[in-house]
Amino acid sequence: MNNLLFVVFPYVAATLAIVVTIIRWRRHPFSVSALSSQLLEKRKLYWGSVSFHWGITVILVMHLVVLIIPDGIDYWNGAPVRLYLLEATGIALAVWAGVGLGILLYRRMTNLRVRAVTTRADMVVLGIIAVAIITGLWTAIGYRWGSFWGTAVFVPYVRSLLIFQPRPELVEALPWVIKTHVLTAFAFLVVFPFTRLVHIITVPFGYLTRPWQKVIRMSREPGVYHPASKKPLERIKS
Amino acid sequence: MRVRAQMSMLFHLDKCIGCHTCSVACKNLWTDRKGAEYMWWNNVETRPGTGYPTGWEDQDHYKGGWKRDEKGRLKLRLQSKPAAIAKLFFNPSLPELDDYYEPFTFKYGDLFDSPQGEHQPTAEPVSKITWQPIEITSGPNWDDDLGGSDVYAANDPSMNGIDEAIRDQMSEIERVVFNYLPRICNHCLNPACVAACPSGAIYKRSEDGVVLVNEDKCRAWRMCVAACPYKKVYYNWSTGKSEKCILCFPRLETGQAPACAHSCVGRIRYMGVLLYDADKIADVASMPEDQLLDAQLDMILDPWDGQVVAAAAAAGIESDWIDAARRSPVYQFVKVWGMALPLHPEYRTAAMMFYIPPLSPVISSIEGNLTRLDLPDEREDFELLEDLDKARLPVQYLANLFSVGDEEVIRKVLKKMLAVRTYKRRQSVDGEINESTLALLEAAGTTPEEVEAIYKLTTIPTIEERFVLPPYHREMSIETLNDPLAYKGATGFGPIESPRRGA
Numbered sequence: 245m246n247n248l249l250f251v252v253f254p255y256v257a258a259t260l261a262i263v264v265t266i267i268r269w270r271r272h273p274f275s276v277s278a279l280s281s282q283l284l285e286k287r288k289l290y291w292g293s294v295s296f297h298w299g300i301t302v303i304l305v306m307h308l309v310v311l312i313i314p315d316g317i318d319y320w321n322g323a324p325v326r327l328y329l330l331e332a333t334g335i336a337l338a339v340w341a342g343v344g345l346g347i348l349l350y351r352r353m354t355n356l357r358v359r360a361v362t363t364r365a366d367m368v369v370l371g372i373i374a375v376a377i378i379t380g381l382w383t384a385i386g387y388r389w390g391s392f393w394g395t396a397v398f399v400p401y402v403r404s405l406l407i408f409q410p411r412p413e414l415v416e417a418l419p420w421v422i423k424t425h426v427l428t429a430f431a432f433l434v435v436f437p438f439t440r441l442v443h444i445i446t447v448p449f450g451y452l453t454r455p456w457q458k459v460i461r462m463s464r465e466p467g468v469y470h471p472a473s474k475k476p477l478e479r480i481k482s
Numbered sequence: 483m484r485v486r487a488q489m490s491m492l493f494h495l496d497k498c499i500g501c502h503t504c505s506v507a508c509k510n511l512w513t514d515r516k517g518a519e520y521m522w523w524n525n526v527e528t529r530p531g532t533g534y535p536t537g538w539e540d541q542d543h544y545k546g547g548w549k550r551d552e553k554g555r556l557k558l559r560l561q562s563k564p565a566a567i568a569k570l571f572f573n574p575s576l577p578e579l580d581d582y583y584e585p586f587t588f589k590y591g592d593l594f595d596s597p598q599g600e601h602q603p604t605a606e607p608v609s610k611i612t613w614q615p616i617e618i619t620s621g622p623n624w625d626d627d628l629g630g631s632d633v634y635a636a637n638d639p640s641m642n643g644i645d646e647a648i649r650d651q652m653s654e655i656e657r658v659v660f661n662y663l664p665r666i667c668n669h670c671l672n673p674a675c676v677a678a679c680p681s682g683a684i685y686k687r688s689e690d691g692v693v694l695v696n697e698d699k700c701r702a703w704r705m706c707v708a709a710c711p712y713k714k715v716y717y718n719w720s721t722g723k724s725e726k727c728i729l730c731f732p733r734l735e736t737g738q739a740p741a742c743a744h745s746c747v748g749r750i751r752y753m754g755v756l757l758y759d760a761d762k763i764a765d766v767a768s769m770p771e772d773q774l775l776d777a778q779l780d781m782i783l784d785p786w787d788g789q790v791v792a793a794a795a796a797a798g799i800e801s802d803w804i805d806a807a808r809r810s811p812v813y814q815f816v817k818v819w820g821m822a823l824p825l826h827p828e829y830r831t832a833a834m835m836f837y838i839p840p841l842s843p844v845i846s847s848i849e850g851n852l853t854r855l856d857l858p859d860e861r862e863d864f865e866l867l868e869d870l871d872k873a874r875l876p877v878q879y880l881a882n883l884f885s886v887g888d889e890e891v892i893r894k895v896l897k898k899m900l901a902v903r904t905y906k907r908r909q910s911v912d913g914e915i916n917e918s919t920l921a922l923l924e925a926a927g928t929t930p931e932e933v934e935a936i937y938k939l940t941t942i943p944t945i946e947e948r949f950v951l952p953p954y955h956r957e958m959s960i961e962t963l964n965d966p967l968a969y970k971g972a973t974g975f976g977p978i979e980s981p982r983r984g985a
């Protein structure tokens with residue numbers, strides 16, 4: 245059972261996330277969208293979306309930082325004050341994201357206009373993230389101090405997966421709350437390519453460097469772009 | 483000089499009868515779909531009025547267009563690039579559906595299916611989004627013909643700066659005045675929608691200047707909706723993609739005028755090619771306000787000028803396009819006769835649709851039951867020409883719409899139009915042109931020959947004179963991708979997938 249949940253499941257999830265995303269991106273680019281519902285409802289979205297996104301994005305980035313430089317985290321946590329600071333920040337962000345998510349869920353369920361564009365997939369996504377935030381907070385508060393022992397448990401576990409020498413025994417003895425938190429991450433990967441979650445990898449940083457205007461010409465001139473083409477003819481003449 | 487071509491439309495506002503045929507033609511062709519019900523790529527507004535979406539000209543509120551900062555640099559009013567990334571989760575300047583209206587229909591089935599009862603059944607209105615009964619409080623052209631209304635006309639953002647006394651007068655029932663303003667996307671030379679799109683999904687085609695959204699690249703960041711000062715990009719709430727007027731490019735490519743222009747009952751619309759100098763765009767857009775209009779018009783090049791023709795040919799513009807540019811009715815009105823102006827040049831997008839401002843009746847007064855003109859009978863035309871401030875629609879209002887507040891520009895156009903009218907009236911009523919009429923033409927800066935030409939293109943043009951459409955040479959661009967034989971008869975959209983909402 246442990247193998248199934250903590251070895252097979254993550255690999256299946258990651259494979260799906262990568263393969264399906266690529267297929268969707270290439271074959272159905274039209275379907276890739278953040279599917280904003282701001283036009284239909286603005287006020288609640290403001291409180292929900294802004295808090296949720298800032299909270300969840302910073303937390304996810306922090307998870308990533310732990311994974312990449314666990315030694316740095318251990319060093320930071322060497323002094324108790326800094327440990328408390330880190331944990332308090334994490335909890336505050338999670339609460340912020342959680343409140344935002346609550347508003348988003350409430351909005352999706354009560355606002356008629358928003359309900360008209362709400363699919364089952366939207367509810368599944370919000371549900372998975374809700375479970376992730378709740379179990380994450382529970383872990384942080386109930387099993388102190390996560391950022392301290394986490395580097396010795398999760399980091400080796402995730403790294404073992406990444407180098408294809410899985411060591412599920414690392415997470416075997418953890419309480420079910422923490423296990424659930426780990427599993428929501430994999431569930432997240434499973435739904436990622438099938439839902440609006442793909443919008444996370446479309447964040448348009450290219451905007452920062454591109455020229456303001458974009459002018460395109462269809463012609464036989466070399467290196468010129470046909471907007472309907474999927475082939476790498478693309479070049480922007482401005 | 484970098485020459486590019488622009489397909490441009492001209493609206494002769496003096497001829498618009500406000501019938502909305504254009505809007506309906508466009509709706510039937512393009513936006514009669516789920517998620518697009520509220521989109522009016524072509525709309526006709528009653529002005530003075532608040533327009534569609536409500537108060538779209540209020541850029542303090544909607545943050546559309548460009549502004550020039552203290553150092554003379556051009557900036558999007560909406561955002562800097564980093565701010566755009568930070569505001570992806572929520573765009574505070576985006577209009578909400580209620581700034582447009584909630585699309586609705588009626589439960590017509592109830593008229594047939596209701597059980598027998600004491601009263602006639604009614605068709606209840608339902609929302610086309612939620613399908614729940616709604617109370618309709620606004621709709622497309624809710625303010626149609628409501629000239630002088632204290633809800634709409636009084637809140638027109640372009641009435642700013644107009645004398646309080648004149649504003650009061652405009653809401654008196656005997657002095658009410660309004661005109662129609664048909665609007666489509668202006669296919670700007672410096673489009674704010676393109677500049678605001680974080681995904682780079684919006685682009686301008688250089689061969690004809692049409693501004694398009696690549697729906698495959700749009701990710702619903704919806705910055706374009708807020709950034710367009712004319713509010714001519716709409717967000718499809720169903721597909722999660724932005725959409726806008728495409729200037730009927732599939733029709734243009736097959737030699738037909740856009741549906742709005744083709745169906746125009748008042749025949750107010752003209753289509754033609756303009757050549758312009760793309761090197762000047764950035765400079766023009768950042769001009770000080772008082773030079774903006776002239777600079778924008780200066781960008782348009784003379785298709786008879788040898789240098790221009792050579793540069794155009796070097797830029798790959800085919801000779802039949804240059805020929806079309808020479809016969810372009812838009813060029814004729816805008817550049818040769820100087821009668822047409824872009825809408826709100828102060829937005830700095832270098833809008834490429836042009837308007838001939840409307841004449842309006844002179845102010846009259848009521849004595850007893852009689853409506854009386856305040857003008858001596860024998861010389862009305864001349865009086866009006868000398869004193870355009872007697873026109874019911876304040877010149878300043880038109881100036882706020884079309885010339886960054888410069889009334890002289892508007893006066894010049896209106897004088898020319900009046901001169902044409904007077905000349906032709908004298909000709910057909912009196913049967914002769916006298917000295918004073920000729921003096922009038924001179925005062926208006928025109929000649930009998932020009933007047934005849936203006937009259938002809940304004941009043942009795944053939945459809946080929948109104949729409950001078952260049953051949954698109956689609957076969958050449960198709961060749962870049964596909965075998966032209968295989969694609970014969972199948973030009974237009976190219977390969978697309980059906981627009982289904984992603985999950």
Ligand code: HEM
Pocket residue numbers: 278279280281282289293297300301304348349352366369370373441443444447570571572702703
């Ligand atoms: C950091 C880059 C991200 C950007 C730019 C972004 C942008 C957006 C936008 C524009 C929306 C639509 C909001 C609207 O209705 O107008 C949205 C919705 C959503 N995003 Fe993100 N997002 C990001 C990251 C994330 C992450 C990391 C997650 C989850 C872990 C996430 C989960 C969601 C969810 C669940 C919704 C739907 C909210 C609803 O119920 O309306 N996003 N996002």
Ligand code: SF4
Pocket residue numbers: 666667668669670673674675676693709710711712713714715726831
């Ligand atoms: S009028 Fe058209 S081209 Fe100009 S900014 Fe708006 S949508 Fe873009």
Ligand code: SF4
Pocket residue numbers: 497498499500501502503504505526662664745746747748749750
């Ligand atoms: S069809 Fe022509 S006359 Fe009628 S409202 Fe539209 S622009 Fe005006």
